[in-house]
Amino acid sequence: MSTATLQALKAEGLKSAPCPPREVVAVVVQWRGRIALFRRSQSVGHERGLWHCITGYLEAGATPRQQALTELEEEAGLTLGDLTAFQSADQLLISDDAGNPWLVHAYTAVTSRRRLTINDEHDAYRWTVPAKISRFSNRVPWLDIVLQGTLPQTTGRGER
16 A cells, blocks of 8 residues: 555445455554554565554455454464454545555454564564654554544543
């Protein structure tokens, strides 16, 4: 999902999209109220040096849940047994700056492990509280949309 700008679209946008959306998974990893951000390494083909969550293309024959768990293990070394919760969020339909649609199957994975084992797609990871995401100015532009779709929001009306 290498893009300069992404916009959230409504589900009916699928009907008018110029081509079918590419399906991907995105997993936000949480530990003790913090989220993990992963910096893309120089060995990958796109979004080098940018911070993001765990992602991957939906492979043929895999369900979004299976693919999300596969990416989580490959990119962060976390298995289902390492998780205290694994929840799906609403699907997100976003488009890149060229107008290409992306259907994002978003998940939240809560782990009891602070130490992660990253693969060569990343050269670093950091735990941060969600309120401090803006300090990572070199994050992928679609990350905020995924975080809004996966993290609980406080509305100011007593809801959590």
